Amino acid sequence: MGGKSLILILILAAFTSYLAPGDERNLALCLLIDNSGSMDWSGHDPEGLRWEAAKLVIDKTRKGDYICLIDFSDKPFLLQPLTRIDGSPAQKREIKERSGLILSNRKLTDIDSALKAALDQLKTVPSRITKAVILLTDGEVDVVEGTPQEKKAAAETSKSVILSKTAYRFLAQKIPVYVVALTDEPDMDFLGKLADYTKPPQQEKENHFFYSPTSTDLVVIFSDIFNQLRGLSVHTERYKVSGSETKRIHLLDPFADEVEFQFIHDQNLDLEVKLISPDGKRIKPYASEGSYKLFAVRKPLPGTWTALITTPRTTNITQSVAVKEDIKLDMPFAPKFRIGSPLKIILNVKYKGELIDSPRFTLPDGSVLQIEGVWYKVIHPDGRISPEFKLQDRFGDYVGSYDGADIPGRYLVQAEMRGKLNDQEVIIRSEKHVIGFADESLPKVALRRMDNTKYKIGLPVQVEADVLENAGAMHKESLPLTVKGPDGSSRTIYLQRIGRERYRGEFTPERDGTYILLLARDDEMALADPTTLQIEVIGGSGIGGKMTFMLVGFVLVGGGLALYLRRPKLEGIFRRFERVKTSEPEETTQADEEEVMADEEENLGVSTVSVSADESTRQMPSEIEVMENGEVALKLNLIRKTDVISGEPFYHVEVQKGELRFNDRIIAAGESTKAKNGDTLKVGPISVRIVADEDKAVIISDLETAGRLLEEIRDQEVVRWVIRHDQGGHEEAQENV
Incomplete structure (x- = not known):
């Protein structure tokens, strides 16, 4: 019995937290239970609480859901084919009884074959149902008999197949994997990746990885995941009860459409819970087992609910109130x-x-x-x-x-x-x-030292970074690098991933002097020396110098020609200037000021426009800045591209400073995302919807606020937005223009 693994996988097609309240959808659920000997012998779950967790999930299903049960160790065994729940207590009772059957040989643990069996069951689920997976394991893969070296090599190969192929099948079918590690030392490099690799982009900020050193929290964790899939708001309280005790539950939520009171406790068949509503009515549990009691109420009364708990011995209780609202x-x-x-x-x-x-x-x-x-x-x-x-x-x-x-x-x-x-x-x-x-679990990153420390103006400078340790835990496709110039200016470039352990990028210096390159800090990686490099830039020569001389000549000739062609307008501007200088001050009309402003902006090639309060659709800018109290709080770049597979346009959005709200998630400085038709960006107090097909942005927040705070700056074909959310910022900007 060499298999040291405890796996329980719930295949769920379910609510997600992104479904709007009131959008009722059923779920398809498959409990896939690893029954290898380590479940009992290694002390991970000697009391069989995994079965109680499975029963709780079965009890929480509702009419129209689907469920199946699979037991496996070296191969999967189907205990209960995928079955539609009819809502009857008898059917659920029968399925719960089958959850305790053991058909596997309790030796090896082949997670990959179990996952594939679950996918095979799910292929009959109607397409309107979304899917998810819950994987419970003590973290080790064991697929062959043999020497320790042979077993380890086979296990690493199996993990590689799971992460590179099987996980992709789940992601392609939009089936995220929720991982529960029943161990005090989880294999983050395998289990953490499995949860991350199968997570859809819109669920990026959700928690898909859980772990517990003992089985005592298994029922609670399964309940947490199920509530998350249902999109319920949860509040939990833990306490101990000995004898009789009264608990007051304050529900001051007038928006609650449905509430579930959950009491999950140590194995105790003698524990009893009586639930009383604010108007004195007693509520009966819809499910009760040796480790939990579940109550559900539609349209609950706001006020104080009372739980009367009695038990002959001291018992740990986790009380949860899960609300749909x-x-x-x-x-x-x-x-x-x-x-x-x-x-x-x-x-x-x-x-x-x-x-x-x-x-x-x-x-x-x-x-x-x-x-x-x-x-x-x-x-x-x-x-x-x-x-x-x-x-x-x-x-x-x-x-x-x-x-x-x-x-x-x-x-x-x-x-x-x-x-x-x-x-x-x-x-x-x-x-x-x-x-x-x-x-210790973070990848360590350092800048690669440069052989050359002197570079020339106008020539690209290549910068590289190396992942020194834990490269397998490095999931970033780009790294932000701050470049500080000799004049005190600062900008951010991005090093793109070119290999498992290497990133590369470049920038072009525009003046001579000392440049400092600084690798940005990040909570998902550790930095190692060197994190900062210093280089010297000297003036260009040779071909570069000749090209610069020729370019200056062209600019002077072209500028002179442009001034000659513009001389009528320039003469008009000079005449007005001379009149102001030599004559008595005379009152200037608003039309005169607008004419001068237009002439000046036209000659500069730059225009500044405040958004009209009744104009919601604008050209998509290539850069957006949000100013707060005179400082840049948010800065992002948007580059319009075309998807090489679908042919559809999208925007590559890079956040250089601050945090951007993109749909339902946050994109922080140094991160980037892909924005398509219908996606929304919240920049300061203004929200816009993207119309990539037309290169447009539709303002969906208050237009009066947008008209007051948003400035659109055009420089030739380039459009920038500046959103000033500081007192008097808009008037000051117009005065500067």
Whole structure:
């Protein structure tokens, strides 16, 4: 019995958190259970809590869902073919009984064949159903009998096939894999990649990787994943009960359409939970097993609910309130972070999937929601709870950072929006699990030292970076590099990945002097020396010098010709200037000022236009800057390209500074994305929808605000946007022009 692996895979076709509230869709679910001997012998799950987790998922399915059961070790065995749930308790009871059958030989563990069997089951699922996978494992692949060297080589080959081929099949069919590692030392290089490689772009900020050192949290983790797939807002509380105890649950959410009260506990058949509504009615559980009790209520009454809990012995309980609602808290920040770096937090309040970017929001029925603020706290892996912090409101993005994470593990971020609906108190809660990992698992990156330290003006300078350690954990396709010039200027270039361990890029110096090249810091990688290089640039010579001389000659001749052709307009400008200089001051009409401004801008080839309050469609800019209090808060470049496969146009969006909201996720400085027709960008207080086919941007936020804050600057064929969100910034810009 050499197989050391515990795998449980739930193949789910389900709600995602991106479905609008009220959009009811069924799910198809396949429980794929690895039954190798290490499940019991290695002490990972001696009490068989994996079966309780499987039962909970079966109980949480609803009429119209699909389910199948597969048991495997060296090969898969079908326990229950894909079956449509009819909603009857008898059918669910029969399926739960079959979940405990064992058909495998409990030796080897072939994850790849199990995943392929699951895909084969899912091919009969109707196309309207989205799909997902949950993989529970203790992290080791064991596919052959033999010597330790032979077993290790075969396992590495199997992992490579899973990541390079099988994972691609899941991604191509839009089936993300949720990974649950039942171990205190998860194989991040394999399991973390499997979760990342199968994650669709729109789910980039979702958490698809979970781990637990023991099986005690398996039922809770499975419940968390299922609630995430259903798109429910969850708030969790943990406590112990001995004897009898009364728990008060405050539900102050008038937007709740459906709520599920979940009590997950240690194995205890004698534990009893009675749930009482605010108006005194007793609610019966719709599912009850030795480790959980589930209650569901439609259109729940706001107020205080009461849970009466009795048990003959001390029992650990995880109480969760999962709510389906029209207004919810979205948490689109990264699902993992590096210990020693701040945990960056961002939250949004949304109404039926649309961002609420103002503290005051009027609902369709005329009622008014006044948001007082959003607060959060962090629960550490060892149970410590941080103080409560208030997030800063930035145009509907509630942002902050937590510096107290100090040990690797699974952190829980709990958030709470407080406000009033027509003077009635409102509290909306949500939470998200994130993984804190230590530096040792990060790839180490350093700049490659240059053989030559002197370069010439006008000639490209190539820069390279090497991945020194953990190249397999490096997922970035480009690295931002800051180039500081001799005049104090600074710009960012991007080194593109040219190999597993190499990045390369270039820039062209425009003046002589000392240049400093600085590799940007990132939470997903560690930096090693050298992170900074210094080079000297000297004046050009030879052909380059001759070409420069010829170019200057052409510019002078061409400029003289242009001035000659423009002499009538220039004479007009000089006459007006002379009149002002030699005559008594005379009143200038607005028409005269506009004529002078137009003449000057035409001769410069530059124009500045404020967006009209009734004009929503504009030419897509190649650069956008958002100014806050005189400083650049956000800067991004947009390059229009054509997809070589589909032939459809798109924009390559690079964020150089700040954070860009792209659809439902955040693109940070140094990152890039692909924007297509229908995608939305939120730049400061202005939101636009992309029309790539026509090279247009449609302003979908308040046009009056856009007309007041947005300036469109044209330089020949190039269009730039400057959004000034500081007091008096717009008037100052017009004065400067």
